[in-house]
Amino acid sequence: MSDEARPARTAAVIPAAGRGVRLGPGAPKALRTLGGTPMLVHAVRSMSASRAVSLVVVVAPEDGVADVRAMLDEYSLPERTDVLVVPGGATRQESVRRGLDALPGTITTVLVHDAARPLVPVDTVDAVVEAVRDGAPAVVPALPLADTVKEVEPRTDTPEPVVATPERARLRAVQTPQGFDRDTLVRAHETVTGEVTDDASMVERLGVPVVAVPGHEEAFKVTRPLDLVLAEAVLARRRVNDGF
Numbered sequence: 001m002s003d004e005a006r007p008a009r010t011a012a013v014i015p016a017a018g019r020g021v022r023l024g025p026g027a028p029k030a031l032r033t034l035g036g037t038p039m040l041v042h043a044v045r046s047m048s049a050s051r052a053v054s055l056v057v058v059v060a061p062e063d064g065v066a067d068v069r070a071m072l073d074e075y076s077l078p079e080r081t082d083v084l085v086v087p088g089g090a091t092r093q094e095s096v097r098r099g100l101d102a103l104p105g106t107i108t109t110v111l112v113h114d115a116a117r118p119l120v121p122v123d124t125v126d127a128v129v130e131a132v133r134d135g136a137p138a139v140v141p142a143l144p145l146a147d148t149v150k151e152v153e154p155r156t157d158t159p160e161p162v163v164a165t166p167e168r169a170r171l172r173a174v175q176t177p178q179g180f181d182r183d184t185l186v187r188a189h190e191t192v193t194g195e196v197t198d199d200a201s202m203v204e205r206l207g208v209p210v211v212a213v214p215g216h217e218e219a220f221k222v223t224r225p226l227d228l229v230l231a232e233a234v235l236a237r238r239r240v241n242d243g244f
């Protein structure tokens with residue numbers, strides 16, 4: 001079948017193999033609970049809430065695949081979405097690559113979504129998918145910044161010299177899910193080396209254009225303890241609004 005004739009099928013890869021060092025001691029971050037439910041379950045539900053997503057690939061800690069599979073099986077997830085669990089690697093980049101390796105040949109669009117962003121609304125997921133299906137090879141959800149940003153000369157001791165103040169209006173804080181034409185993302189993971197902090201920057205290094213669509217405040221990343229407080233508050237507000 002030619003590429004044009006291939007129906008668009010979308011999968012989400014969820015890297016969930018991190019330890020969550022910045023969150024402090026405890027279980028791996030993706031398994032910590034929010035409103036009594038593991039963060040990873042929230043993240044899988046966020047992806048499968050999109051009718052476009054037919055497959056979710058969860059990338060678990062290397063020694064935790066069976067435990068993560070068993071944990072996911074305890075929760076109700078939409079039946080029309082398949083969920084695979086594969087082992088992750090030492091870095092986020094390596095974990096995403098392992099998730100990509102598990103995709104069947106029928107998938108044409110890939111979302112990469114942090115387990116650590118459990119509360120992303122479905123409208124944001126759909127906006128990213130739509131932009132890829134409309135022809136963008138790489139799409140990021142992004143928000144303007146509230147703080148002024150300074151570039152510094154990093155030092156282990158303080159104070160650090162400030163070397164520049166980038167124009168804030170041109171800056172965006174980038175979230176996930178990031179959406180990609182599958183072949184473009186696979187090529188990026190095969191060819192780009194060196195440390196990166198997101199997948200879109202790998203695609204940028206190929207010289208392929210990346211576009212930003214509006215992100216959402218509730219798609220924030222649970223990184224530090226205070227983020228857990230905010231996530232619990234967002235969930236509690238949703239439960240009140242939904243009448244639970």
Ligand SMILES: Nc1ccn([C@@H]2O[C@H](COP(=O)(O)OP(=O)(O)OP(=O)(O)O)[C@@H](O)[C@H]2O)c(=O)n1
Nearest residue numbers: 015016017018019020021022090091095115116
């Ligand atoms: N080797 C790794 C490292 C990170 N991740 C995943 O990448 C996402 C974003 O990473 P981050 O928020 O930095 O999570 P951690 O690496 O767990 O956090 P920390 O850096 O505080 O340890 C998370 O869902 C995390 O599980 C992963 O799958 N494999």
Ligand SMILES: C[C@](O)(CO)[C@H](O)COP(=O)(O)O
Nearest residue numbers: 092114174175176197198221
């Ligand atoms: C991919 C990401 O969530 C985009 O903001 C972010 O770069 C991940 O960074 P982390 O340091 O691995 O949490």
